[in-house]
Amino acid sequence: MKKISIVFAAFAFAAAAFAGTKVLKLDVPPAGLEGTPVPVNLANLDKSKAPNPQPTVPEDVQLISKGKPVTASDDFPLQGDLSQITDGDKGASMGSVCEIMGGLQWVQIDLEKTAEIFAVAIWHFHSQERAYNDVVVQVSDDPEFKKDVKTIFNADHDNSAKLGAGKDMAWIETNEGKLIVVDPAVKGRYVRLYSNGNSTNETNSYIEVEIFGR
Ligand SMILES: [Ca+2]
Numbered sequence: 657m658k659k660i661s662i663v664f665a666a667f668a669f670a671a672a673a674f675a676g677t678k679v680l681k682l683d684v685p686p687a688g689l690e691g692t693p694v695p696v697n698l699a700n701l702d703k704s705k706a707p708n709p710q711p712t713v714p715e716d717v718q719l720i721s722k723g724k725p726v727t728a729s730d731d732f733p734l735q736g737d738l739s740q741i742t743d744g745d746k747g748a749s750m751g752s753v754c755e756i757m758g759g760l761q762w763v764q765i766d767l768e769k770t771a772e773i774f775a776v777a778i779w780h781f782h783s784q785e786r787a788y789n790d791v792v793v794q795v796s797d798d799p800e801f802k803k804d805v806k807t808i809f810n811a812d813h814d815n816s817a818k819l820g821a822g823k824d825m826a827w828i829e830t831n832e833g834k835l836i837v838v839d840p841a842v843k844g845r846y847v848r849l850y851s852n853g854n855s856t857n858e859t860n861s862y863i864e865v866e867i868f869g870r
């Protein structure tokens with residue numbers, strides 16, 4: 657009898673652990689590659705073009721960044737508007753791209769309240785195969801990112817951005833986007849994304865960033 661109740665307890669525990677979860681899959685825009693390919697040469701490039709992971713997350717995790725305010729180290733984009741980074745449009749055409757100045761720059765999304773963040777997806781640019789330098793993604797409750805900063809992705813292998821060296825890999829941009837899984841989830845109101853130009857030119861472009869949390 658004791659044995660049976662232990663088995664039942666184990667089942668109940670397993671059910672609780674797996675109850676209310678779902679698999680997170682991104683909504684992906686159509687591919688829009690055009691023009692002549694340009695070689696992508698970065699020291700820490702993941703050339704595998706492996707598909708995004710499909711993490712299991714709690715059922716109430718959802719897209720929490722749509723339409724949220726965006727600020728940047730460059731307030732006056734060369735092209736487009738910062739609001740396009742959270743407007744839901746992930747198209748490849750130049751009309752869907754917000755391009756900010758070259759060098760190490762950041763864009764920052766204000767979730768307007770502290771959230772538990774499980775994943776961040778990035779589409780920098782996907783009408784051409786390219787990879788962005790020094791992509792670092794951080795979360796904080798401090799809009800200045802001076803305290804309580806949690807780094808959830810860091811592909812700056814040589815610490816040229818002076819945010820600490822990271823072991824993540826740069827990737828070749830496609831319409832699939834890049835899904836960064838945050839496991840364990842972290843809490844914060846602001847998500848800041850750094851980059852320092854790309855394999856084609858010095859500027860920093862964004863089509864969309866999606867933050868999944870609760
Ligand atoms: Ca967009």
Ligand SMILES: [Ca+2]
Pocket residue numbers: 790811812813814815816817
């Ligand atoms: Ca670097």
